[in-house]
Amino acid sequence: MKHLELDLGERSYPIFIAPGILADGGMWQKYIAGSQVCIVSNDTIAPLYLARLKQQLSGKKVCEVILPDGEAFKTLTVLEKIFDTLLQENHNRSTTLIALGGGVVGDMCGFAAACYQRGVQFIQIPTTLLSMVDSSVGGKTGVNHPLGKNMIGAFHQPNCVLADLDLLKTLPDREFSAGMAEVIKYGLICDAQFFSWLEQHIGALMARDVELLSEAVYRSCVNKAAVVAEDEREGGRRAILNLGHTFGHAIETAEGYGNWLHGEAVGAGTALALALSVKLGWLSADVEARGITLLTQAGLPIAPPSNMNVDQFLLLMGRDKKVLDGQLRLILLTGLGEAVVSSEASVELITEVLLAAGVGA
């Protein structure tokens, strides 16, 4: 079993990475605060893994909330179902919520935990590659608003994260690829060695070799944990984790949540960020090409949707949280494994890059 610690002072917590860990309740039961547990899952994951999880919770008072699957349901209205159940079942401040699902379930369960009675404890059991390497780590929780993704939320750290690689066996190919977008991101923004390792093993990773996947998830989490420990509430450096995300959020919003998966939008957004970095003269065309190749090998789109136009892109990017007093701040690369947060890319330059990528005028 691999194990790392996210170091956040009194909010520190462990991340455990191993096949079969879900069924090893003896190891992780100590992270449940009291006698009450509420499992939050969705209607795709619950039939597969809910029973296995509940077997580990004998002796606890367990209830469950099964949400409809998909980013389209990551709303305040659906969130309220979790509060309904918690109150109907008389859950008190010492209850523990468990997120069993992908990023949407984790974000919603975490946000419910942040808000229920002004904060209760929770555990993340991510069931997708994307949530194992990204959304379950770092305490960002929340829901979408029709006018912007993740616009309503909280920073709320879990008690622990359990990444059970066996759960990836049932993950659809498209979602697996979407997760790889975030894995590749860590290489690009802060770990050149990891990027080379990914280039070397991309074939076996895409074939879901459990040993290699375990290593990829571990190195992704180590990178994320280091960035988050430095800047928990995204005052500065943490923003580099959003490489490709400002472009990506615009794509997701324009296409409707769920039509493009988050990781797919990040893939195309990363390609745009690479192109923009080259355009600024900060990055070599060679690194851009290696990035594009790896994204392609991971089965990801590298161009934005052709039905979007430049104005729509710029408008939706302007709504992104990385905007500070009207200044659009983007994550760009100055080398392989070296990212910066910058306002230097002009609207003209961004427009050029978008047009070159096939976006309508």
Added chain:
Amino acid sequence: MKHLELDLGERSYPIFIAPGILADGGMWQKYIAGSQVCIVSNDTIAPLYLARLKQQLSGKKVCEVILPDGEAFKTLTVLEKIFDTLLQENHNRSTTLIALGGGVVGDMCGFAAACYQRGVQFIQIPTTLLSMVDSSVGGKTGVNHPLGKNMIGAFHQPNCVLADLDLLKTLPDREFSAGMAEVIKYGLICDAQFFSWLEQHIGALMARDVELLSEAVYRSCVNKAAVVAEDEREGGRRAILNLGHTFGHAIETAEGYGNWLHGEAVGAGTALALALSVKLGWLSADVEARGITLLTQAGLPIAPPSNMNVDQFLLLMGRDKKVLDGQLRLILLTGLGEAVVSSEASVELITEVLLAAGVGA
């Protein structure tokens, strides 16, 4: 001008208490973070004071959200209106929200600030006595759920609190009395000297003498600040601020939010807590009588509504946040100015006290 500091490390903030402070923007403008401001108020207060506030904000990009007035609208659904406006107006992470209103507005505005883009800054301008002495101080924010009051929320501290005593001139008598319930509470739970001072000045206070009111608000805030500084997230001692509140919440829930004002329910709840403390042999009948007299002089109800019965009371009290793993914890007095959090009152004893107060069997 009176001024005190709520000491919470890096989340510390000042509370300013003075007549006319709303119009003294030069003094408090430095507490606005960036160039964007969103004022949250309600349709009773906005016609009275919104223009006066906006005059102080020239040079800022100001928008406003006017909520319907009343506890019945303290819901997630109404909260969403604040997010709608913030996003429509492109407010970013450096925006500052300003709560201009009573407890409902302050709780909702504060919760919106806690959640918008995972947390932005806000300022409290309480317009009721209750919110000046209680809800605007200490960082508790949130909304109600049909099954319980303040069940969804966050701890989120404001940048500053501006208590303008002139605003109390338009406060209806019933709401003024409701605020006095919390003022009297501080005397009962932790400040016997203040309690005696209140007994001495209750006539002039009810006539809204500004000098005396200023002192009453100041001493209330000093008491609250001391308790909150010791226990920001209500792990222990902060719970004493809830004297009368577990009974009170049951009343509010049973009668429908807004039919009994929060302070009125707390008044009746405090009378029940005093009676229970005497029943346990912890408090003298003399102190109970002094408490009842002061509550009565403040125009507060001292008996619960006659249409409630014991089972309903106990059920609704069981949903209160002070319940820990099934144990009902109540705030009780062991003397004037001395409160404890206790699970020692049995259901039988609570039932006796409720029956004696006229609640149905």
